[in-house]
Amino acid sequence: MLKFAAVGIDHGHIFDHVNGLTAAGAxxxxxCTQTSVPALLENFRKTYPEAEALDREAILADPSINVICTAAIPRDRAGLAIRAMEAGKDVIVDKPGVTTFEQLEAVERTVARTGRIFSVCFSERLCVPSAVVAGKMVADGAVGKVVQTLGVGPHRKSLSTRPGWFFEMEAIGGVINDIASHQIDQFLFYTGSDSAEVVASSVGNLGTPQSAEFQDFGEVLLRSAQASGYIRVDWFTPDGLPTWGDGRLTILGTEGYIELRKYIDIAGRPGKDHLFLVNGSGIRHIDCSREPLDYFDAFARDVRDRTETAMSQRHVFEVCRLALDAQARAAIITPKQQD
Known part of the structure; x- marks a missing residue:
């Protein structure tokens, strides 16, 4: 049986990893109890009372542990992943998997040298049932050839609950690298693009003056050989919305389009995972909330069979590269001072 451990409990996405791998039979x-967010660790302990608290070095040295999953502080994820892979383990890393080009190069070298799997769990696609259904529809030709995606990733700041590193550029790598990696992953996946280029990008601190390094807005324009994509990410979800963000994705094809309202259908149907399909057959609304997730099952098989069915290494590295490139090239939007 595949065995795994968690190292790096600094972001809530670690729950997705544990739940997904457990559901896959691992x-x-x-x-490891090291954390920068004590309240998160306490919740983790309550959620998994049977799990044992272990020393980090003991986890890495244990040959019976096949997989390490981590949602550590973003700047630390690549280093932890490299140590795990050098110890003979495959890894699932929360996004962003890296925060610098140097980290990306080091991870690529380690994967090539060790043959281990470095997988980034882009949860807004892999842990969202409506996104899974959309992928199947695109593969079945429901909207023809995909020519453009429009992805938005709004988030709520929740300032009182954020650790100090959340506001540090060096810790997260910027708003595009931190959040828009989700939408870059989706662009490549739904358009069937192996690679792309950053046409334009911009970032800004438009509403968080108390944190000079923090970026609360970002946008990216991507282009591949067969499609284009626009991305907007921000930290402006208002308190009146009953969820953390109104994440949406529109997939435009030559014969129709799909819109995902992943987390809420504002002033509409209750619940999450709403998919709208518009094509030559008409208009359909599909409740995708019961669609099973397949990423973790595929990852478990990849660990066993040494395959790349859950996500190719090329895809992971290209998403990371594009996110870093868009962040590095971004124009800075400076808000106009009030008179």
Whole structure:
């Protein structure tokens, strides 16, 4: 049986990793208690009371542990992943998997040298049932050839609950690298693009003056050989919205389009995972909330069979490269001072 441990409990996405791998039949053997968010660790302990607290070095040295999953502080994820791979383990990393080009190069070298799997769990596609259904529809030709995606990733700041590193550029790598990696992943996946280029990008601190380094807005224009994509990410979700963000994705094809309202259908149907399909057959609304997730099952098989069915390494590295490139090239939007 595949065995895994958690190292890096600094972001709530670690719950997705543990739940997904457990559902895929893997055994959760324990976790390292090092954290920058004590409340998150306490919630983690309550959620998995049977899991054992283990020393980090003991986890890395244990040959019976096949997989390490981590949602550490973003700047630390690549280093932890490299140590795990050098110890003979495959890894699932929360996005962003890296925060610098140097980290990306080091991870690529380690994967090539060790043959281990470095997988980034882009949760806004892999852990969202409506996104899974959309992928199947695109593959079945429901909207013809995909020529453009429009992805938005709004988030709520929730300032009182954020650790100090959340506001540090060096810790997260900027708003595009931190959040828009989700939408870059989606662009490549739904358009069937192996690679792309950053046409334009911009970032800004438009509403968080108390944190000079923080970027609360970002946008990216992408282009591949067969499609284009626009991305907007921000930290402006208002308190009146009953969820953390109104994440949406529109997939435009030559014969129709799909719109995902992933987390809420504002002033509409209750619940999450709403998919709207418009094509030559008419208009359909599909409740995708019960669609099973397949990423973790595929990852478990890849660990066993040494395959790349869950996500290719080329895809992971291209998403990371594009996110870093868009962040590095971004024009700075400076808000106009009030008279």
């Amino acid at each position: 055994e959760f053997v324990g976790y």
